[in-house]
Amino acid sequence: MxxxxxxxxxxxxxxxxxxxxxxxxxxxxxxxxxxxxxxxxxxxxxxxxxxxxxxxxxxxxxxxxxxxxxxxxxxxxxxxxxxxxxxxxxxxxxxxxxxxxxxxxxxxxxxxxxxxxxxxxxxxxSVGVNVVFELVRQAARVLGDAYDVEIVEIHHKHKRDAPSGTAVALGEVAAQALGRAPADALAYSRHGILGERPPWQIGIQTLRGGDVVGEHTVFFCGEGERVEITHRATSxxxxxxxxxxxxxxxxxxxxxxxxxxxxxxxxxxx
Structure with a gap:
């Protein structure tokens, strides 16, 4: 035991x-x-x-x-x-x-x-989230630099840290699969930033409200299509x-x- x-x-x-x-x-x-x-x-x-x-x-x-x-x-x-x-x-x-x-x-x-x-x-x-890590790694490798990567996460209003550790980890997984240094690639929100989105950037957006247990979506945005990988925690x-x-x-x-x-x-x- x-x-x-x-x-x-x-x-x-x-x-x-x-x-x-x-x-x-x-x-x-x-x-x-x-x-x-x-x-x-x-x-x-x-x-x-x-x-x-x-x-x-x-x-x-x-x-x-x-x-x-x-x-x-x-x-x-x-x-x-x-x-x-x-x-x-x-x-x-x-x-x-x-x-x-x-x-x-x-x-x-x-x-x-x-x-x-x-x-x-x-x-x-979460077992499901850790499977999502692997799906994101594979998607990033296959889709490559032709697709822009963005991450959106939402949690309940009482969560103390932002962005979530999971969102950061998803960004790191995608960056590493694309051969980018996470410290350089990850961008947290874009308030006050002017100009086009740098092609090497991976954006992470944070939402807080209500009683949401946790939701993370990774977007791979290409020309003419978009791939989304989402995990929603309900408990x-x-x-x-x-x-x-x-x-x-x-x-x-x-x-x-x-x-x-x-x-x-x-x-x-x-």
Whole structure:
């Protein structure tokens, strides 16, 4: 039985993850963590997730939940995820990170922790989205420079980072498939920019509103036709399901940074 600690256990994603982990054969919730001062501290994680009690009380410090754990699932913030990665590295516990908004410095700190423990770091845990990554890669290779690439994403009004990590990852996938450096190719909105669209550019547009779980569309705009690849999330459950799948896959792997393509077998194992 793989013992799983869930951080942000009382949040929108955390409660979904607790439910999915307890329903997944071979996985068990062994710990639950929330920020200091949260009203969830001391409460049962199973009850907070809308189910039967698990006998697992929510604590305010990840270090308290790590003894005996096999893997941590972390959907918090990139700042908290860095601290959690460092704690997992010190304790020898594997880590699945679904947080977004990572800066290059934060990613480097996670990579440093991954020298000691295996880490799955993915901007989107959805199985469908990770298939879309591969579809975009293939489309970009086949369609080539004759097609302009644009990305539009929309999420609920409470999402804190913009653009989404998934939108950036889609742009990076397309840029790399086209032989372009993502840092040069990606353009975020175009307010105040005059002149024609540079042919090498990949635009990313962000919308926020309502309760939209998440939608991403990649446009390949050519002369006389347009190809669109869209993923629409209608429930957060699919993110939790992917995280549970990653948690079942990760323990026992060599230290290093993995992503959902590794988990799903979309590329050769590291």
């Amino acid at each position: 793989t013992k799983v600690v869930v951080t942000g256990a009382a949040g929108r994603m955390g409660t979904q993850i607790v439910r999915l982990v307890r329903a997944t054969p071979g996985l068990a919730v062994s710990g639950a963590v929330e920020r200091a001062g949260s009203p969830a501290i001391g409460k049962d994680a199973g009850t907070l997730a809308g189910g039967e009690p698990l006998g697992v009380a929510v604590v305010d410090d990840l270090a308290k939940a790590l003894p005996g754990a096999d893997v941590v699932i972390d959907f918090t913030s990139h700042e908290a995820s860095v601290r959690h990665a460092q704690a997992c590295a010190a304790a020898g516990v594997a880590l699945v990170i679904g947080s977004t908004g990572f800066t290059p410095d934060a990613k480097a700190k996670v990579a440093e922790a991954a020298r000691k423990v295996p880490v799955v770091l993915s901007p989107n845990m 957060r459950e699919q993110f939790a399901r992917g995280a549970a799948r990653a948690a079942a896959w990760l323990p026992g792997k060599a230290p290093g940074v993995y992503d959902m393509a590794d988990v799903l077998g979309l590329r050769g194992a590291k």
